[in-house]
Each structure stands twice: as structure tokens, then as C-alpha cells.
Amino acid sequence: MKPSIPKGTRDFSPEEMIRRNYIFEVIRNVYQRYGFLEIETPAMENLSTLEGKYGEEGDKLLYRVLNSGPVMDSLRSVADPKVSDLTEKGLRYDLTVPFARYVVMHQHELNFPFKRYQIQPVWRADRPQKGRYREFYQCDADVIGSDSLLNEVELIRVIQDVFSTLKLGVSIKLNNRKILSGIAEILGASNQIIDITVAIDKLDKIGIDKVNDELLAKGLSESAVHRLQPIIKMSGSNGTKLELLDQLLAESEIGRKGLQEMRLVLSVLEQLGGSWGSLEVDVTLARGLNYYTGTIIEVKVSDSRSNFTSSVCGGGRYDDLTGIFGLTGMSGVGISFGADRIYDVLEEVKGFPDLSNAATRILFVNFGHDEAVHCLGLITKLRNDGINAELYPDAAKMKKQIAYADAKKIPYIALVGTDEIKTGQIAVKDLATGEQSKLTMDELLHVLR
Amino acid sequence: MKPSIPKGTRDFSPEEMIRRNYIFEVIRNVYQRYGFLEIETPAMENLSTLEGKYGEEGDKLLYRVLNSGPVMDSLRSVADPKVSDLTEKGLRYDLTVPFARYVVMHQHELNFPFKRYQIQPVWRADRPQKGRYREFYQCDADVIGSDSLLNEVELIRVIQDVFSTLKLGVSIKLNNRKILSGIAEILGASNQIIDITVAIDKLDKIGIDKVNDELLAKGLSESAVHRLQPIIKMSGSNGTKLELLDQLLAESEIGRKGLQEMRLVLSVLEQLGGSWGSLEVDVTLARGLNYYTGTIIEVKVSDSRSNFTSSVCGGGRYDDLTGIFGLTGMSGVGISFGADRIYDVLEEVKGFPDLSNAATRILFVNFGHDEAVHCLGLITKLRNDGINAELYPDAAKMKKQIAYADAKKIPYIALVGTDEIKTGQIAVKDLATGEQSKLTMDELLHVLR
Numbered sequence: 001m002k003p004s005i006p007k008g009t010r011d012f013s014p015e016e017m018i019r020r021n022y023i024f025e026v027i028r029n030v031y032q033r034y035g036f037l038e039i040e041t042p043a044m045e046n047l048s049t050l051e052g053k054y055g056e057e058g059d060k061l062l063y064r065v066l067n068s069g070p071v072m073d074s075l076r077s078v079a080d081p082k083v084s085d086l087t088e089k090g091l092r093y094d095l096t097v098p099f100a101r102y103v104v105m106h107q108h109e110l111n112f113p114f115k116r117y118q119i120q121p122v123w124r125a126d127r128p129q130k131g132r133y134r135e136f137y138q139c140d141a142d143v144i145g146s147d148s149l150l151n152e153v154e155l156i157r158v159i160q161d162v163f164s165t166l167k168l169g170v171s172i173k174l175n176n177r178k179i180l181s182g183i184a185e186i187l188g189a190s191n192q193i194i195d196i197t198v199a200i201d202k203l204d205k206i207g208i209d210k211v212n213d214e215l216l217a218k219g220l221s222e223s224a225v226h227r228l229q230p231i232i233k234m235s236g237s238n239g240t241k242l243e244l245l246d247q248l249l250a251e252s253e254i255g256r257k258g259l260q261e262m263r264l265v266l267s268v269l270e271q272l273g274g275s276w277g278s279l280e281v282d283v284t285l286a287r288g289l290n291y292y293t294g295t296i297i298e299v300k301v302s303d304s305r306s307n308f309t310s311s312v313c314g315g316g317r318y319d320d321l322t323g324i325f326g327l328t329g330m331s332g333v334g335i336s337f338g339a340d341r342i343y344d345v346l347e348e349v350k351g352f353p354d355l356s357n358a359a360t361r362i363l364f365v366n367f368g369h370d371e372a373v374h375c376l377g378l379i380t381k382l383r384n385d386g387i388n389a390e391l392y393p394d395a396a397k398m399k400k401q402i403a404y405a406d407a408k409k410i411p412y413i414a415l416v417g418t419d420e421i422k423t424g425q426i427a428v429k430d431l432a433t434g435e436q437s438k439l440t441m442d443e444l445l446h447v448l449r
Numbered sequence: 450m451k452p453s454i455p456k457g458t459r460d461f462s463p464e465e466m467i468r469r470n471y472i473f474e475v476i477r478n479v480y481q482r483y484g485f486l487e488i489e490t491p492a493m494e495n496l497s498t499l500e501g502k503y504g505e506e507g508d509k510l511l512y513r514v515l516n517s518g519p520v521m522d523s524l525r526s527v528a529d530p531k532v533s534d535l536t537e538k539g540l541r542y543d544l545t546v547p548f549a550r551y552v553v554m555h556q557h558e559l560n561f562p563f564k565r566y567q568i569q570p571v572w573r574a575d576r577p578q579k580g581r582y583r584e585f586y587q588c589d590a591d592v593i594g595s596d597s598l599l600n601e602v603e604l605i606r607v608i609q610d611v612f613s614t615l616k617l618g619v620s621i622k623l624n625n626r627k628i629l630s631g632i633a634e635i636l637g638a639s640n641q642i643i644d645i646t647v648a649i650d651k652l653d654k655i656g657i658d659k660v661n662d663e664l665l666a667k668g669l670s671e672s673a674v675h676r677l678q679p680i681i682k683m684s685g686s687n688g689t690k691l692e693l694l695d696q697l698l699a700e701s702e703i704g705r706k707g708l709q710e711m712r713l714v715l716s717v718l719e720q721l722g723g724s725w726g727s728l729e730v731d732v733t734l735a736r737g738l739n740y741y742t743g744t745i746i747e748v749k750v751s752d753s754r755s756n757f758t759s760s761v762c763g764g765g766r767y768d769d770l771t772g773i774f775g776l777t778g779m780s781g782v783g784i785s786f787g788a789d790r791i792y793d794v795l796e797e798v799k800g801f802p803d804l805s806n807a808a809t810r811i812l813f814v815n816f817g818h819d820e821a822v823h824c825l826g827l828i829t830k831l832r833n834d835g836i837n838a839e840l841y842p843d844a845a846k847m848k849k850q851i852a853y854a855d856a857k858k859i860p861y862i863a864l865v866g867t868d869e870i871k872t873g874q875i876a877v878k879d880l881a882t883g884e885q886s887k888l889t890m891d892e893l894l895h896v897l898r
Contacts, residue, residue: 003550003774006493006538011551013558014486014565021487033832035809035839037463037857038470042584043492043540043570044455044512063493064515066536068574086535087515089455091492101452102460109462111856113842116463121492125517135491148842150821157825161832268822272829325452360484372599373717376606380721383482383610390484393562393597407560408486 008134018358023339024119027139030161031117034154036141039116041098044089053097053324061124063091091123095140103144104325112145131344142334144321149261151333152295153268159299159313159335164276168351169303171278175285175296176262179245182255183231186248187224197286200232208232231283238266238281261294292316297335305349312345313337359388361448362412363405366392375416378426381441387448405431457583467807472788473568476588479610480566483603485590488565490547493538502546502773510573512540540572544589552593553774561594580793591783593770598710600782601744602717608748608762608784613725617800618752621726624734624745625711628694631704632680635697636673646735649681657681680732687715687730710743741765746784754798761794762786810897811861812854815841824865827875830890836897854880
């Protein structure tokens, strides 16, 4: 009868919350500085909104909420009950589909191009494993209603600003769906673009030989696989890669268009300068290909202190996001930060700054009722100055009160007994150094600020 | 095939989010200043954690989440399926039970007295109506593991600080379960305390005659109802009320204990002075009596600008919160702010401050690619200074770009064409006044700061 929580979910302790909030605040502040505005959508969406949007696999991972009321009774009255008789709502699986639903529902109130950000949990009935949870936060920003590639530029700057604020080295990989289409085209395998990209996306994991095996197994010709090799193996600077692609894709109109888009994004970013994180053209990047139609972005940690290699942010452009809900011709581009993974990396590299200001700065020891009431008056002054301060609520043994301060990592304790009440001073002890001094309120404010 | 959201749930627009975040930030900051630390618990809890904790009515209002996997197949193989075959998880109904579960699960890591706050949504399958939603936020703070009445004092100060920051007049009503027990005792109806308090709690709504009718119907004697009258009708200052209660409860030990607790809390608050919101002894207040064992707190709006009368905050002490999960002897005291109701009141009284800093401060008009890239460089400087700034992503007609700024309530636009690029100046227009001036970057920073 020991209480527990569902598999794949987590409690967050005060220490974890302070660190998580730090990450969210960094992302939120950057989003706001770029003119993105926050929205929130409900945790539960109608199943008609969610189903069929994430593929067959995704549908299986949706959490469905039982209809309220006498469910079993109504079930028994049905000859052959289906899941749809039980449930019509589900927990959101990501923030993109609810956002598309939001845009369509509120299209007449919105100001386009609409730049929104959203930081909320999502739920997936996935098999829990290290680093993969059934409830986790997504931090999305999207611009909808503008074709301009400057939106891509801005979003990549957002990524650079976030990781530069977090002081975390990253590599920002760029691709373009149109380049992938061009490659498929020149290989004479336009309708196998998905097979091709799914295979070459695995390069990092399974190596080139197995990628080639897979391509052949999928029915690509020997000659096409042969011609794909220089593309897969492409290395060098972005300039070198783009030149090679210029030659390879000269005959493909869509391929040339993709290259032109990529060049524009890179050239503006270069002109702006002063960026954080290396920008890397990577034609093997095929993330979320099912709906991206232009730029594709993926961010990996690239920091000498970290062994982490998985993605911490990703995004891209999708030309018809709201089409699924009947509003066509709305181009969108967006990114999503994986706060949980960023947390794990910052833990690994000890990258969190000193966040002790979010916790209590000083504990007033409780010597008894009268002293305690006097202390509450002093504490009020500190709080009015924005300082987090507290009184130990019980007149417990000194040792216990100091242990409380230690465990809560409170840096100072104040000792105010009858003497201090008379003189108007406050005895303050720095728990790190053990140093003790008698201060006036003004002096104490100065120390704590 | 128009998209919609489940009944009783809401989308929050950017404007609403800015206002909601303002309320959350006020509450969060005050909680932190008092030494409360944040935790979060998962949206889904095991049904064994939730069921049986909110009474029969509450159980009906729990949202149950369908087990993942092939639910219907397993159902069909069961002769007489029950809801429990379908579901073992539910959405949290409040923050108190998950907190109790958290304390029991993490008791060996926690530092007692443990002061936690928690701001998260909860879900109830209630009939939706004006001001009542199926998904809404609670903002709780609790201290667990300390009997000291100074915790009550601190929590009432928290309430005062929150509403004084929000500049909203409130009346803080105080009662004590022990006073109610004393009243039942001197009426010779100790085991009818629930009937008595449920009836007199309705005084505001149904009037004294109907309260008396209900008391008689519940089996209270004529004489007991007669003796209850001066208590129900009690008026005047807190001092006057406490004196009357002293006389009435002289023979009841538990009643005297309740009065002593109430006096201590009031006297410390009085000594501290400078409080916001009137403190009012109200023995008809019986909120959440099922689990409160000492102080009971309820806060109502009492502001000349508002017609709102319902509760915006409440709380109290419960001597054995974690007992339901097997950890006994842990006294807790807590409060909970109703952010949605506070929002409605602040809307009504036009009490939100100017929150325009959270949105974009200046829009750079897009005159074409080269000018736009130049503007992005200028915008970077503003952003590095913490100013929210954006570029219109497309070289659209001026009218359209200004309409965008207007709709987004952006106060300034910047016009940087070839002339301005040459001179290094920025033409800035104040959209409220129509005033236009040419500024250097330093001057612009000065205006926007």
C-alpha cells in the first residue's frame, strides 16, 4: 500500500524545479525577445483532432481519456463495443497539432504572420526508458502565415541565443526537403524519396554499408546507389558541400530551389555574424520528413565536456500545416527545444549557474514566541526588499534548526534573542564560513542583496 | 469538420497568457519570498492514489485514462468487464492529495518542516458553467511537519502580500474547527457537527430561517437551535465576537482551545501590523470541514469596484494529511489561490497593470531583402539589451505592416531604408502619437528602456 506514480512519469523536487525553471526561463526570454507570444491549449483534445496526425504508430501512443458518467452501463447496452464508445478525448501528443487546431479555430482573431510560443507537457504511451518519459515538456515556437526565409534565419538565431545563454556548445545541422527531392530526382527515384531519406538518416547509427544494403533492398538500382555515394560521404566546409551539390543537382529544378533557399539562410546568418554554435549543411538529415517541405533543422550537443549526441532541438518548414483542419495555404516554420534532454546535458557538464537566489537566503532561528514575533517583523523588511527569508516555525533545538538551514542550502542564519532585540542588532552567521557578525538591518540588507 | 476543443476546456490567447502569467508570477514571487519551494507532480496519478480521497461525488468527477494497448480485446475476454479493467490511471483532481503522496514517497529525502508550493492544472469532470472549468490551475502552498501557529500567521501574510501586490481589496475570514466542535458540544450535539456546520455555512445563501429549518430537520432540538442563534447572528469587531465566544464556550475544553489558537494568530498579525485585507472572525465558515482540524481560512473579494463575492483563496490546517498514505502524525497547513477567479475579478475591476513589456516593443518595417538584413543587425543590438523587437518577415505593403504592429499593440515602428542605412540613423514612429523622429541606436535604446 506504498504510494507510487505511473511508470514513465516523474515528480520534480525543489532542486530540480529551480533548474528546470532556469531552462524554461532562458527559452521563454529568448522567444519573447524575438516577438513570439505565448499561448496555451488544453491538455485534453478531442480525439478527432489528434487521431490520424501522427501515423499508425503515433495513434497507438495516444492516451485516451474515458468518458465520464456511467461508462460500463452504456458499454453493456452496445452489441459490439468499440474503443470509440468509451472515449472521445485524448491527452495532447505534441504541441504542433494543437497549435494548427488553434490557428484554424481562431483564424479570424489572429494577426498574421502569427508568431507563437508554447511551453507545456505532452503525453505519449511510449515504452519508458532512460531519457524517455511518458510525460515531458515541449518548448515550441512557430511562425505561421509567412513564406519569408528570414523566419528560418530568426529561428536559427533563437537557437543560437538559447544555447549561448546556456553556455552549451552545439552543432546546428541544416538540410532542405527540396534538396532531398532533387537527389531522389537525379537518381531517377523521385517516388522513393522516403525510402532513400529514411535509409541515409541512419548513417550515423548503422554505417554506410548497411545503408547501401537497405537502399538496394528497397529496390533502388545499383547505379543509383553508386551515384548516391558522393552525396552520403560528402564532407568539408558548407561552401564545399554546396558546390558539390550545385554540380550534382544542376539538372533538378527542385534541387536548385532547395540549394538557393539554403544559401540564402546561410548567407544572412553569416552577414549577421557573432553566432553561437556551428552551422553544418547535412543532407543526411531527414527528421520529420513526412511534413517538412523546406528547411530542416536539427541541433546536437557538440561540447567537449559532453558525451551526449542526441538531438536537443529540431524544427523545419511545413507548407500546409493547417490543411489537416481545412485551412489551406498557410506556410509555417517552427522549432522545438527538448527541455528534458537539455537538463540532462547541463547536469552532465555541470553547466547550471548558481541559482541559489531562487531559494531562501536567510533563516531566522526561533528562540521562543516573543523573539519569533520580533523576527517576523524583521523578516518582513527583508521580504519587502525582495529577499527570500523565513523563520523556523517552532522553537526547536538550535541543532535541528541549523540542520534545516543546511539541508535547504540556506547560506545565512540570523540569531535574534533578547539582547539583539534590545540593541536593535541582528547576529548573522554565514553557514559556509562559520563567520558571525552583528549587523544593523541596513547592513544585513546590503549583505543579502 | 470544424475543429473544436472539449467542453469546459479553454485555449488561452497571448493577451490572456500575459495576464495569467502576471497573476502566477505575483503568487510565485510571494511564495518564494516566504521560503516555499516549488515541486511538480505528474498529471496522471495511479487511481489507487486518487480514489476515495474526495468523497463519492469526487470519485465520479475523476478523469480516468484508458490503459494503452489493445484495450477492447482484453475487455472482450472478460466475462463481466468493470471500469477497473479499462483504466488504472487518472488525471489529478487537486494538488493536495498528490502532495500528500509526494511527501510519503519522498519522506526520507525531505527536510521537515517542508514548505512547498505548486502551480499546476487540475481536471474535474464537473458540469461546465460560467467560471467553472474542467481544466483549471491551482496555486497551493503548504507547510507540513510543524504544529506552530506561526505557519498560519505566515500563510495569512502570504495572502495579504499577494492581494496587496494585486491591489485587490479582500476580506480574510477565519474560523477554527475546534471552535465549531465546541459549539456542537455545548449544544449537546457533538456528533452532529457536520450537520450543524453544513447548515450554518449556507447562511449567506439561504438566510437564517431556512438554516434553522434545516437544523431542525437534521434532528437538532428546538432548544439547541435556540441557543445557536446568538452564535449565528454574532456581529461586531473580532474582539466582541471572541468575548461572546469566551462566554458561550466556557464549558467546552476543545472550544476554549480553538479560541486560544484563533487569538494567538490574530494577536501576532496585529503586532506585525501593516496588513492588507480585513481579518474577520466568522464562525459560520465551514469550508472543507471534512479534513480541516484547526484554523480555517477563506478569502472573499471585498473591493468597492467589484460585485464578485465568491472565494478567491482558501485553506486551513489538517492534522493528518499523509495518514491516508500510511504516514501518521504529520500536521499540515496550507492555502490555495484560485487563479481563474482572480483573473475574472481583475478583469472586472480593470486591475491589471500595464504589461506591454512582455510583448514586442518595436517592429522594424521590411523594405526588401538588403534593408531587412541590415535591420536584423540593429534588432540584435536591441535584443542584447533585453528589448523585445522584431522584423516584419516579408516586404509587404507598408499599410499591412503597420496594421500588424497595431493588432499586436506594438508601440513603435522603425523605418530603415537606404537613407537611414547611409546616415546610420533610425527613423522611429510612435504609433500612439504619430510622432516621428530620427534617432541613433543609443537614443533608441534610451527610449525603449
